[in-house]
Amino acid sequence: MTFLVEMRGIEKRFPGVHALKAVQFDLQPGEVHALMGENGAGKSTLMKIMSGIYPRDGGEMFVDGQPATPDGPRAAQDLGIGIIHQELSLMNDLTAAQNVLIGREPRRSFGRLDEPALNAKTAEIFASLNLAMDPRTQVGTQTIARQQLIEIAKALSYNPRVLIMDEPTAALNDAEINELFKVIAKLKADGVGIVYISHRMDEIKRIADRVTILRDGAYIDTVDAADTPLSKIIQLMVGREVTQNAPDIPDTTRNDVALEVQNLSHGKDVRNVSFSVRKGEILGFAGLMGAGRTEVARIIFGADPKDSGAIFVHGQQVDIRTPNAAVQAGIGYLSEDRKHFGLAVDMTVRANIAMAHLGEFTNRLGVLDEGAMNDTALAYIDQLGIRTPSDMQDVRLLSGGNQQKVVIAKWLLRDCDVLIFDEPTRGIDVGAKSEIYALLEDLAAQGCAIIVISSELPEVMRLSHRIAVMCEGRLTGILPGGAATTQEQIMELATQRDTASVGTEDVI
């Protein structure tokens, strides 16, 4: 039989990473083929090769049985392959219609635009999606969820025969997901082949016909979705039996409150958020993209202003308006984008660790004391188990996990005992993740109060002593950590969009 798309022996290398090793994948008309694997397994890379964004380094690809090598997004579109990217890739300054039909604007003579036709055509596509939106709406003013829907409309506007959806539901609520699944069913009936990437296991069961599993860039297996239990799929993904080892939750209820936040608000991003963390406690923050978790962290850290609310550190009210003031108060923030905000990657491990505290290492004339810096750096390399040949190694040459440890060392040096980790394991391979987890638990055991923001539910559940859940800027609830809480309970709070907030004041 002829496949809609068939890929065989696909190879892809990036500097220092063998991203895809002889991976195979095929797609039939009218099926939903789920592509599963942990972060970094190579799912997105494979799909970027299919859609012409990356060239492949080896292997073959066939479309309708004919050899095909799409050398760009345009070529892939001509083959009927469309993709909805994981990261939103919209032009915020343009309207919805201008985004949806970018590159294919209805034109009059002399390159003049036919704006009414543009809007009418987009309105049609929106109608087929049951999406109530004015095509002239400026994209930047819309919520993440609605932007995601515009992105989906854009992909559908190409009338693709193959549609790749990379985590399309990451920012959608239940009702919106149901609408999306209806659209998928309709596309299936029309014979469109759909590649579906998602981390939500329940979705796979609901819509997938077949499941292909990748692990560490290698092809593992393709199984029938209907008669393969989820536990089997998860086992194939991680390569071992997964025992959801809930954390050993220490009793911290008698410890002092290290950080307390009362009624924090900032515009629409953060609405009346209150919570507290005790010494030695790990408080997880769960929620969908754009739920406001990073915004809360940035306000606490003084990186963004707040409209109202109070922050207490060790019982003292503090007025934090700048990151510098936050650090003075003992609060450290490790942003999700380490390379941009956390590290100077072209400098050495020693320089990075000492960076935020250079005053400590200078004599009265402002000359740096390299010897003292060396001692300190070595102490942290030892304490945190940073794998580096020496403290003079450039940070960019370290693995993601070790880079993360360098950032942590930086904050520990500044005596921060309230540490906020924003997606601490993003882009870190599976092995290093557990090391970071152990490190966070260690820091907590030493008396630090730790906040972990993570979009990976298993991670939040693995780490947290308590789990705070946010949706659309509101704290919708705080759940106990460990085995007491299920993924479903968290998702319910994370998609709870009504205006009435669940009482959180009485939960400490």
Add this chain to the structure above:
Amino acid sequence: MTASTPGAPTATLSRIIAAGTHQRVLAFASLIILLIGFSIASPNFMQTSNMIAILQATSVNGVLAIAVTLVIITGGIDLSVGTMMTFCAVITGVVLTYAGMPLMLGVIAAVLTGALCGALSGTFVAKMAIPPFIATLGMMLILKGLSLVISGTRPIYFNDTPGFSEISRGSIIGDIIPSVPIPNGVLILFIVAMVTAYILNRTVLGRYCFALGSNEESVRLSGVNTDRWKIAIYALAGAIVGIAGLLIASRLNSAQPALGLGYELEAIAAVVIGGTSLSGGRGSILGSLIGALIMAVLTNGLRVLSVAQEWQTVVTGAIIILAVYADMMRRKKSN
């Protein structure tokens, strides 16, 4: 698929505000206040002859500002417009004075030279991935040097082409309505502004200006040939610079090869005052036009009030910082 539909009037309103109209309104209000202030301070200021002098002074800077606006909206910058203008003027001098060709060919030569230079800058930026700041900095020096080489560092006069000075200094409107002797240079500025505004808001080229400045990677992933459009946009900007070259050469009745440096900064200043975002994706021709007018009114008004030239420069600098600060504050608030 479920969230509420925004009411049409509110959507339109927020769109207008988001499009940066606010800054334009602010700029326009500042312009009016300046005009009123200066006319109260000095009775000579509001005289027709002085108003026309202001407009005439705006023409070259205004056309340059329009050219730079296009590039800035794509998220780029063009530092070469000043010396490119001079280069176009010199080429026109070569065509008209050295080769003795008819006036029309000189006009075409200026516009074509500008378009080619712009396309070259665009190629550096798009194909060779050189940051616009560096690419156009290089072009600025190359064109300055070439102007001096070609002219032998001497001005080229247009005495053999009597119609040439009419391009800027004549007044078609004045011929028809003698009481309104608006010079052709000003007329050309407004025509260029209207045509460019049309291109920017109603054509595919303009759409890609905004799209590139808003999210270039997204445009590329949508299958648009971004390199080609970027080159086209720089070329269009260059052609407009060619028109500025004609205006200044006509006003001086000569191509002055040493002139040009510094004009690019005044043009960028006008664009910024007019509310176009230096990070791209937002901006307007009308704004840049108002920006250029503000700068001309300021210079002229201070001169009428006999403020020393040195101080005029200081005030201009302060205005730029104030304008951008006001814009930043507004944006911070709206977020």
